[in-house]
Structures are given as structure tokens and as C-alpha cells.
Amino acid sequence: MIKHIKPYSLHIAAVVLLTLGGIMLELLLPTLMANVVDIGIVNGDMPYILKTGGLMLVFALAAIILMTGVSFFASKTALGFGRDIRRSLFINVENFSLQAFDKIGTASLITRSTNDVKQVQDVLNMILRMMTRAPLMLVGGIIMAVTREPGLSVVFLGALPLLALLIFIITRKAIPLFVSLQKKTDKLNLIVRENLTGVRVIRAFNNENHEKERFEAANLDFRNTGIKVNKMMAVLFPVMMIVMNFTSIAIVWFGAVRIDQGVMQVGNLMAFLQYSMMILMSLIMLSFGFIMIPRAKASMDRINEVLKMENDIADPEYPKNEQGEQGTVEFRDVTFRYAGAEKPVLQQISFTAKKGKTTAIIGSTGSGKSTLIKLIPRFYDVERGSVLVDGIDVRDIPQEELRAKIGYVPQKASLFSGTVAENLRYGNEEASEEEMWEALGISQASEFVREKEEGINLMIEQAGANLSGGQKQRLSIARALIRKPEIYLFDDSFSALDYKTDAKLRAELAKVTKDATILLVAQRVSTVTDADQIIVLEEGEIAGIGTHQELLAENRIYQEIVSSQRAEEEGA
The missing domain is CATH 3.40.50.300 (P-loop containing nucleotide triphosphate hydrolases)
Structure with missing residues (x-):
């Protein structure tokens, strides 16, 4: 995957620099607020309050602009990355031998090219927006908090290990479930695809109820696995909020004691409380990242399996002439x-x-x-x-x-959505209209094509759904003939x-x-x-x-x- 990220190195650098700038401004705001309280309000210095308050507004506005830039570059990188991965998958699959197709399966290849790429793309976007922000905010918040009140920083020693342990346990349990969820997505797609392509056969044999049962079983299996995963995520947030709230209570409690003892000012307590919230929110962002990354990893492994699959039918190194x-x-x-x-x-x-x-x-x-x-x-x-x-x-x-x-006409006639002319030119891109009619005449297809008002511009539906079996075969033969x-x-x-x-x-x-x-x-x-x-x-x-x-x-x-x-x- 790294080679697909390299073209966006400048965008990623911009995300990191803008994030760093935005966080530095955000980290200054609690300090400025503490100064407003401890210096401006305590001394009744209105000009200082207005000056510092104005500076806070400027910093806040600048932080918003910088974070908007982060969102722009992160989205552009993630969407471009997803586009490049889909292109690489498509090109690689186009060169697969039939045995490689048989090995992975059409339904799985479709899932990997759509759902799996979307998972990786979304997580990359999240990493650039949250996972770059969270560590910088965590480190910056700890430095600022410890600098202002080293004695009160002991409160974090109890909260941080609890949160880290919770993240580790949930991540460890989530990875196998996310892998299983993607496999169940494959199965669901396979059943849906079979039902859509085989709808005539299903109805002809009155097997609608059997197919409904098959779909229901796969759908319930997918749902149950999804519920297990989401239960973990549902547990994580409330537990973290409880830890955060108890941490806030402890900070206020011990901070009040220190203020009463005259070793701490009210503004410092307010600033410290904000820094503590920044630190804990950073941990929450990291935890969500650690939950989403396993799912993306499962998808990434499936994508890499296709990208790394070597075609067992390769061109000769030294062709014979x-x-x-x-x-x-x-x-x-x-x-x-x-x-x-x-x-x-x-x-x-x-x-x-x-x-x-x-x-x-x-x-x-x-x-x-x-x-x-x-x-x-x-x-x-x-x-x-x-x-x-x-x-x-x-x-x-x-x-x-x-x-x-070679002019090849397969056993099962395969036509593409588009006009008759476009399908014929699949055999020869340079074919003239005269050559197309000649091929249609030889293949006994010209009669039914001429009957249509559009002629060779007649639109063919996906897989030739609007044509009979014989008509599809005759057009397939014409496509081979036009190749000469x-x-x-x-x-x-x-x-x-x-x-x-x-x-x-x-x-x-x-x-x-x-x-x-x-x-x-x-x-x-x-x-x-x-x-x-x-x-x-x-x-x-x-x-x-x-x-x-x-x-x-x-x-x-x-x-x-x-x-x-x-x-x-x-x-x-």
C-alpha cells in the first residue's frame, strides 16, 4: 500500500504541519484563559481582559482555518488513494488468468474492489484527521498540564493505564470479528448476485422461498457479527466517559484543596481542567482509531492478496519470432x-x-x-x-x-452494455459501418438489427438482457468476424x-x-x-x-x- 501513499506525501506533510499549528494555538487558549482570570479579573484590569480575550478569538479563528485545511488535504489524500487502489485492483484483475478468477471468485473480487477499498479509504481519512491530531494533542496537553501544576498531574497516573488497558482488550477482540465480517460480506454479495442473475430460473422453479431462506441466513449471520462488533464500540465510549468524569471530579476536588491551601490559583485550575479534558479526548480519539484500524487491516490484507497475486500466465521474457x-x-x-x-x-x-x-x-x-x-x-x-x-x-x-x-466466440455469449456498434468494435476498433453490416449479414444478425429503428445504434442492456439467446450468439459471431x-x-x-x-x-x-x-x-x-x-x-x-x-x-x-x-x- 505504501507506493500508493507516496504520491500524496506533500498533502500528508501539509496535514501534519497544519495540525501541529492548530494544536499549538488550541493549547495556548487555556493558558490565556487562566491569565484572564488570575490577572485580569482578580486585578480588575479591563484593558488586559479585552486584549487577552481578543487574542483568544484570533487564535481560535486561526485554529479553525488550519483545521479546515487539515480536512481538505486529508479528504483529498484519502479519496485519491482510494481511486488509485481501485485502479490498481482493476488493472491487476484484468490481467488475471482464469484460474486466478476461479481461486478468489467474482463476488469476492467485487467486494474487495468496493467495500474493502471504502473501509481502507475511510480509515486513512480518519488517521490523517484524528490519529495525527490525537498524539500531538496528548503530548502537548501533558506538557502544558505538568508545566502549570506538577502536583495535580498525579491524577492522570490512575486514569491513563485504565484507558490504555481498555483499548488493548477491545482491539484484541475486535480484529477476528472484523475479518469474519468481511468474509460474511463476501457471502452476502455472492447470494445477492446469484439471485439477481438467476432470477428467471428461481421463478421458473418456484424457489423464491428457498432463496429467501438462504439470504435470510446469510443476512442474520452478518447482522449478528456486526452487532458483536458494535457492542464493543458501544461499551467503550460510556466507560471512557465515566473515567473522564471521575478524573474531572478528582481534579476539581484536589484542585479545590490546593486553592484553599493557597498554593494554586483558580485560573490555573480552570486551565488544568481543560488540559486534562484535551488529554482524555485525545485518548478517546486514539481508542476509536485502534478500533477502526483492525477492520481496515482486514480489508487491506484482502486487497493486498489480490495486488500481490502473481499471474501464472505471463508473457515470455524472450519471445520467439x-x-x-x-x-x-x-x-x-x-x-x-x-x-x-x-x-x-x-x-x-x-x-x-x-x-x-x-x-x-x-x-x-x-x-x-x-x-x-x-x-x-x-x-x-x-x-x-x-x-x-x-x-x-x-x-x-x-x-x-x-x-x-484469434477470433474467439465463447460458449456463453457475452455482450456489454452499449450499442450494437460499440459491441462490434470490441473486435475491431477501426471497423467502418460498412464492415459492421457485412459481419452482421454473414452472422445472420442483420435482419433483426435492421428491424430496429436505431439499427447498429440499438442499445444493448447489461449482458444482452434485451436480446434472445440466438441474437446474442449471432452478435458474438459478428464481433469475431469483424476482427478478420x-x-x-x-x-x-x-x-x-x-x-x-x-x-x-x-x-x-x-x-x-x-x-x-x-x-x-x-x-x-x-x-x-x-x-x-x-x-x-x-x-x-x-x-x-x-x-x-x-x-x-x-x-x-x-x-x-x-x-x-x-x-x-x-x-x-
């Missing part, structure tokens, strides 16, 4: 398993997809089809073997350069299309991708029949490679897939 045949994708004895998995998802996968050819991948659910596709743009790194693009291992190609060669890459990766990208649209799209696709390499994951046999080679996957292993006719004649698993789909069609 020599290339083989352009557009070629080759798997050489590839084995891959997800983090923490006992069994590999893919085992000993070897094949070559060549330029101008279509390689289709088919198999049962969970056979590893989508995982295989994700290894090409290096969303994951292989455990053994190698994936080659243009004859170079993908680990030896800079990620930006590698992905510039060497390699197209279609990860079950035609599943939401009817057979007629599917056939039209593949026919148009064949015309514009004849010089590109196509890897196509599909569930339907009809989608892969025209492929130059079909790879049949079974439990993460290649069960057969060949054309549709070859596999239909020789491969048992492919025959079972074909016959099961024919039976479904005939039944329908």
Missing part, C-alpha cells in the same frame, strides 16, 4: 488439469488444424471440448505437452500478439440457433473464412458434417479423428452420438 505455416494450430501430447483437480481434464491430445481447413470437436458433455479450445488463446497453460500457433509454442508468444491472431483473424475459435457458438439459421450462417461463413483456420466445438452432428476433420473426445482423450463419413463407418462413439441425435429428431 521464427514462424512455421501461418494459421496452423497444433496440439502435441497435451495434458491439462484444473487447479486442485485429481484427474486431468485432457490427456495426451495430439492433432493439427491447418489454414483453410475446419476442425470440429465433438463429444459428450464434460469430455473437455471447451477446455481444449481455451488452451489456444492461453486462457490456461498446459500441464504437459505444448500448444503451437504458427509453429511456435503459445507460451513463447506475447499474449497480446497471440490473441490478435487468422484463427477462428467457435466454442459451441451455434447451439441457440435453429437448423435453418445454422445452415445459412455456416454457408456464409465458409465463403469469408476460406483462408483462415477454424476450430469448431459443437453438440449437433449437423454442424460438423462438412468439417475437414472431426475430433471425437471421450473423457478427455481423443477417441477418433477423421471426416464425417470415416467416423460414421469406423468410430463407435461417433456412431452413438449420430444415432442418439437422429432418434431425438425422429421423436420430435
Whole structure:
């Protein structure tokens, strides 16, 4: 975190200097008040009273101006720090591998980027405004009090250890609860996020009551932990006030005795009483700081976990430039398993997809089809073997350069809030309107876009909520086409299309991708029949490679897939 604080060193220095100036002026006020009483009032010296009183007003006004400056610089530092932390988190998360996302979780990342940053930001603001003020006020108050009445200062010897012990006990108990509270915030956010994104499924299965119970359980758990923390804070303030009030009573009592003995003046007692209140108020400010800092520390640790997380997929230190045949994708004895998995998802996968050819991948659910596709743009790194693009291992190609060669259409169509044009330009920022309409035409999306009055300026809601599944898939395909890459990766990208649209799209696709390499994951046999080679996957292993006719004649698993789909069609 320190590197994010450094840019605000001048602001922090200004806070410290302004605070010091303001406190020095405040510490002079009780002394001036004592002089007004002991010199001005006792001697009936009105000019002295007016002169000293005017000086007190000037000092008070100057202190207010200085403390206003403290608030300004403290707020500017804290808000700037929060902005910088959020930016660093966002940039770091953008570079995460998919395994890093899986490890922390989306709900937790959102909490860390919002709630946790807010906690740290608020505590930094408090530290700059209170925690710099409190120690200076404490030390200054003790010096001024001891200087005026050393004998009466003994009263503090009883009060200060009590307050310090109370702060220590509460801080020690608060830290685990604050850590737990942030974890419970993660859980609450996860449930809320699942309910908002899955509202249609929840209603379709009449599971509203079950989800209410889940939310209620997490909400009550969060509330109960929050109550425990706030009970501690609720106890702290009254106990401190009791200690302060008894300290004041003791000061007045012993001060009255000393005045009666003629060793102390009334003005000195009034000044000493004010200094004692300054000292005790400083301790209260410190105690609140010590309570809030553990919560900020819990949040800071969670933020640092993300900032310190090294991306396990890094660009090569020495990229390779020599290339083989352009557009070629080759798997050489590839084995891959997800983090923490006992069994590999893919085992000993070897094949070559060549330029101008279509390689289709088919198999049962969970056979590893989508995982295989994700290894090409290096969303994951292989455990053994190698994936080659243009004859170079993908680990030896800079990620930006590698992905510039690829047009990827994910299994779940992912669109962003904005216009159709903005979503298409995600594939190519320089795309002209003509190129966009061409891509929409090939992907069979131009018809429904033209039907809309706005055309390519049609607004798409978050995650494409105002579009059907098929429309989202077609726009995703258009986004990949507009990129005009060497390699197209279609990860079950035609599943939401009817057979007629599917056939039209593949026919148009064949015309514009004849010089590109196509890897196509599909569930339907009809989608892969025209492929130059079909790879049949079974439990993460290649069960057969060949054309549709070859596999239909020789491969048992492919025959079972074909016959099961024919039976479904005939039944329908």
C-alpha cells in the first residue's frame, strides 16, 4: 500500500504541519484563559481582559482555518488513494488468468474492489484527521498540564493505564470479528448476485422461498457479527466517559484543596481542567482509531492478496519470432488439469488444424471440448505437452500478439452494455459501418438489427438482457468476424440457433473464412458434417479423428452420438 501513499506525501506533510499549528494555538487558549482570570479579573484590569480575550478569538479563528485545511488535504489524500487502489485492483484483475478468477471468485473480487477499498479509504481519512491530531494533542496537553501544576498531574497516573488497558482488550477482540465480517460480506454479495442473475430460473422453479431462506441466513449471520462488533464500540465510549468524569471530579476536588491551601490559583485550575479534558479526548480519539484500524487491516490484507497475486500466465521474457505455416494450430501430447483437480481434464491430445481447413470437436458433455479450445488463446497453460500457433509454442508468444491472431466466440455469449456498434468494435476498433453490416449479414444478425429503428445504434442492456439467446450468439459471431483473424475459435457458438439459421450462417461463413483456420466445438452432428476433420473426445482423450463419413463407418462413439441425435429428431 505504501507506493500508493507516496504520491500524496506533500498533502500528508501539509496535514501534519497544519495540525501541529492548530494544536499549538488550541493549547495556548487555556493558558490565556487562566491569565484572564488570575490577572485580569482578580486585578480588575479591563484593558488586559479585552486584549487577552481578543487574542483568544484570533487564535481560535486561526485554529479553525488550519483545521479546515487539515480536512481538505486529508479528504483529498484519502479519496485519491482510494481511486488509485481501485485502479490498481482493476488493472491487476484484468490481467488475471482464469484460474486466478476461479481461486478468489467474482463476488469476492467485487467486494474487495468496493467495500474493502471504502473501509481502507475511510480509515486513512480518519488517521490523517484524528490519529495525527490525537498524539500531538496528548503530548502537548501533558506538557502544558505538568508545566502549570506538577502536583495535580498525579491524577492522570490512575486514569491513563485504565484507558490504555481498555483499548488493548477491545482491539484484541475486535480484529477476528472484523475479518469474519468481511468474509460474511463476501457471502452476502455472492447470494445477492446469484439471485439477481438467476432470477428467471428461481421463478421458473418456484424457489423464491428457498432463496429467501438462504439470504435470510446469510443476512442474520452478518447482522449478528456486526452487532458483536458494535457492542464493543458501544461499551467503550460510556466507560471512557465515566473515567473522564471521575478524573474531572478528582481534579476539581484536589484542585479545590490546593486553592484553599493557597498554593494554586483558580485560573490555573480552570486551565488544568481543560488540559486534562484535551488529554482524555485525545485518548478517546486514539481508542476509536485502534478500533477502526483492525477492520481496515482486514480489508487491506484482502486487497493486498489480490495486488500481490502473481499471474501464472505471463508473457515470455524472450519471445520467439521464427514462424512455421501461418494459421496452423497444433496440439502435441497435451495434458491439462484444473487447479486442485485429481484427474486431468485432457490427456495426451495430439492433432493439427491447418489454414483453410475446419476442425470440429465433438463429444459428450464434460469430455473437455471447451477446455481444449481455451488452451489456444492461453486462457490456461498446459500441464504437459505444448500448444503451437504458427509453429511456435503459445507460451513463447506475447499474449497480446497471440490473441490478435484469434477470433474467439465463447460458449456463453457475452455482450456489454452499449450499442450494437460499440459491441462490434470490441473486435475491431477501426471497423467502418460498412464492415459492421457485412459481419452482421454473414452472422445472420442483420435482419433483426435492421428491424430496429436505431439499427447498429440499438442499445444493448447489461449482458444482452434485451436480446434472445440466438441474437446474442449471432452478435458474438459478428464481433469475431469483424476482427478478420487468422484463427477462428467457435466454442459451441451455434447451439441457440435453429437448423435453418445454422445452415445459412455456416454457408456464409465458409465463403469469408476460406483462408483462415477454424476450430469448431459443437453438440449437433449437423454442424460438423462438412468439417475437414472431426475430433471425437471421450473423457478427455481423443477417441477418433477423421471426416464425417470415416467416423460414421469406423468410430463407435461417433456412431452413438449420430444415432442418439437422429432418434431425438425422429421423436420430435
